[in-house]
Amino acid sequence: MRWILLLLIVLNLFYYVWHQQQAPLRPKDVAPLALALDSKRDIQLLSESDEPVRREQAVSKEAEAVCLFLGGFESKSAATAVEQRLISLDIRSRVQSVDATAEVEYWVYLAPLASRQASLRQLKELQARKIDSYLITQGDLANGISLGIFPREDSAKSVMQRLHDAGYESALRELPRSQRSYWVRIAPESRRLVGDPLLQSLAIDFNGLQHQLMPCESIATFP
Numbered sequence: 001m002r003w004i005l006l007l008l009i010v011l012n013l014f015y016y017v018w019h020q021q022q023a024p025l026r027p028k029d030v031a032p033l034a035l036a037l038d039s040k041r042d043i044q045l046l047s048e049s050d051e052p053v054r055r056e057q058a059v060s061k062e063a064e065a066v067c068l069f070l071g072g073f074e075s076k077s078a079a080t081a082v083e084q085r086l087i088s089l090d091i092r093s094r095v096q097s098v099d100a101t102a103e104v105e106y107w108v109y110l111a112p113l114a115s116r117q118a119s120l121r122q123l124k125e126l127q128a129r130k131i132d133s134y135l136i137t138q139g140d141l142a143n144g145i146s147l148g149i150f151p152r153e154d155s156a157k158s159v160m161q162r163l164h165d166a167g168y169e170s171a172l173r174e175l176p177r178s179q180r181s182y183w184v185r186i187a188p189e190s191r192r193l194v195g196d197p198l199l200q201s202l203a204i205d206f207n208g209l210q211h212q213l214m215p216c217e218s219i220a221t222f223p
Helices: 002-022 027-042 050-064 076-088 116-128 153-165 188-193 196-205
Strands: 066-073 093-110 145-150 171-186 210-215
Touching: 066 076, 066 188, 076 093, 076 171, 076 196, 093 153, 116 145, 145 153, 153 171, 171 188
Parallel strands: none
Antiparallel strands: 066 171, 066 210, 093 145, 093 171
């Protein structure tokens, strides 16, 4: 009798294990599998989506990086006249200015002394010697003494030598001078409308007109 009872227990255990192996997947096991499959279906290669768009954007930015400029005028009024002519032809444009270094001047001066009173005494000494001199009132050389600004370096150094012979140690500073010119920037979308015939016509009507390709953002917009 005891062996029969043990046999029934073993059969029940075997049936329970077999039943668990044949049971369907629970919802919580099925859901992650379905989500994983959906995720795979949604995957898109970068070469199929973003790359062509990025390439087009890069080409567009490169094309707009260089603009056509007309002008090189010394007066703003001449550039404005060119701008009005272009606007009448539905060509978007805008007057801009550019400052370029034209030449260098040479400033001879005496460095500031310990106090303003000391600098004033030195100034009176120089003027008593008939040496043209002025007190500098502002900037990093305030209370120093200006001895003149010269267009040539050799002239400035000649003055420095005379001051040295008189017992004064002067210094030299270069002063770059800028020259402003005015240009008309053609909007990138209108550049195709400015061909050789139009450029030749503008060159006849506006003496000294130049045309150049320059970086669009390298010239400060004139207010």
